[in-house]
Amino acid sequence: MRRATPVLSALLCTALVAASAGCGNSGSSSDSADGGVLNLVTANHPWTEAVKSLGLLDEYQKATGTKVSIESFAEDQLTQQLTVKLNAPNSEIDVVMYRPPQEGRQFVLNGWLVELADLTKDGAFDWADFQDGPRGTVTIDNKVYGAPIVTEREILYYRKSLLRQKGIEVPKSLDDLVAAAQKLDDKPGGVAGFIARGKQANAVTQFSSYLYGYGGDFIKDGKSAINTPEAIKAFDVYGSLLRDYGPRPADATLQMNWPEALAVFVQGKAAMYTDADSIVAGMLDKQKSKITDDLGFAPFPAGPAGARPYQVASWALGVSAKAPHAAAAKRFISWIASKDNVLKLQQKAVPGPRLSAWSSADGTKGFPAEYVAALNATMKLTTTDHDRPQVVGVARSREIVGSVIVASIQGKDVAAAAAAADKDLTEFLKTDGK
Known part of the structure; x- marks a missing residue:
């Protein structure tokens, strides 16, 4: 491989000497890519598409002589592929794109x-510039295993005109949210007061911000915490919002993951919606959304x-861990997740992990000003770095927690459902990861 340009060398040749023989072209398989190839496995995701459309991999190859070979899969297929390939005796994968909340502990x-x-100790990489929540998400037992590339927070979306017509201020508390949903609910007119995810496992991540707001969590001190008074209150409020002020029939929300809930909202059939900030693109597309100009x-x-909020x-x-070119892989991650590249990717509507990008006019010009303000305000809150139980068997734990959400939406005894789920989660934790 030929040497990097001076500018790129400044990004690459830093504190990584601890993991390599230096930043020259040493020729060792751990420090450089044999034949100039580094293998990257990713998801079919807007981040991946933005990397390709910006020509970043070509730029890296021209500067360093290292070709980054990229292989992409759908999310579920990616997990299956990584489970097989990372466990193989002779894995050829160097860099992996993974979901820390879902797969981090298992991996x-x-x-x-x-x-x-x-x-994280590299001053040029500037770990402190990454948002607190995402840094926590990739940290397990006080050790960092990933560099965040895409971030997500839960925010409130609302219809400005509907709140204005009813003389309602934007809800600042969950009590305000419930009161506003009641006033805004106009199902005879075709508009529900509120919409959110209701499908059992899928609802858990967005329910989490309600849980934290009431002082609860999924697990505390290694034990199930979903049967506490705080958790029961959160289950009750989330379920009643959908049961009383959501679309009809109420059971319809039990089939709603974010695409289904988003479809209801962008067609103008709900007044408020709590969900991830990362789905905003679907609301801003005027060919698909009827509410783009009325969006708060x-x-x-x-x-x-x-x-x-999470x-x-x-x-x-x-x-x-079996990367043929581990040091080269770290140098690539240091570069692709650098301030300059995160800024470029964010300009392609990929919500990045760096504070500097969100405080930059160049990093926010592609987003509505009110959206940017909401995100920057959220980053200053006491956010929580997980949006689901922090376990190895995440899928099973979400089904357990989600069963209480379903019971609440159906108007069943929430306390009884929480008690039953608590027993299931307690049993699950005894064998999780063992």
């Missing part, structure tokens, strides 16, 4: 990812414990 427990302490954004409302790294890059 670390299995020994599939290496710690990235050298990156606000930080997630506060509960008795304050406003504590803020996570929904996607990150990690280095395979």
Whole structure:
């Protein structure tokens, strides 16, 4: 491989000497890519498409002589592929794109990812510039295993005209949210007061901000915490919002993940919607959305414990523990997740992990000003770095927690449902990761 340009060398040749023999072209398989090839496996995701459309991989190859070979899969297929390939005796994968909230603990427990302490200690990489929540998401047992590349927070979306017509201020608390949903609910006129995810496992991530706002969590001190008074209150409020003020029939929301809930909202059939900030593109597309010019954004409302919405790294890059070119893989991650590249990717509507990008006019010009204000306000809150139970068997834990959400939407005894789910989660935790 030929040497990097001076500018790129400044990004690449930093504190990574601890993981390599230096930043020259040493020729060792751990420090450079044999034949000039680094293998990257990613999801079919807007981040991946933006990297390609910006020509970043070509830029990297021209500067360093290293070709980055990229292979992409649909999300579920990606997990299956990584589970097989990272476990293989002779894996050829160097860099992996993975979902820290969903797969992080499993991958670390299995020994599939290496710690990235050298990156976080690298002054040029500037770990402090990454948002607190996403940094926490990629940290397990006080060790960092990934570099965040895509972030997500829960915010409140609302119809400006409908709130204005009713003389309602934008809800700042969960009590305000319930009161506003009641006043805005006009199902005879075809507009529900509120919409959100109601499908069992899928609803858990967005329910989490309600849970934290009421002072609860999924697990505390290694034990199930979904049968506490705080959790029961959160289940009751989330379920009653959909049951009383959501679309009819109420059971229809039980089939709603975010695409279904979003479709209801953009067709003008709901007044308010709490969900991830990352789905905003579907609301801004005037060919698909009837409410683009009537769209408002606000930080997630506060509960008795304050406003504590989740803020996570929904996607990150990690280095395979069996990477043929581990040091080269770290240098690539340091470069692709640098301030300059995160800014470029954010200009392609990929919500990035760096504070500097969100405080930059160049980094925010593609987003509505009120949306940017809501995100920047959220970043200053006491956000929570997980949006689902922090376990290895995430899928099963979400089904358990989601069963209480379903019971609440159906108007069943929430306390009884929480008690039953608590027993299931307690039993699950005894064997999780073992």
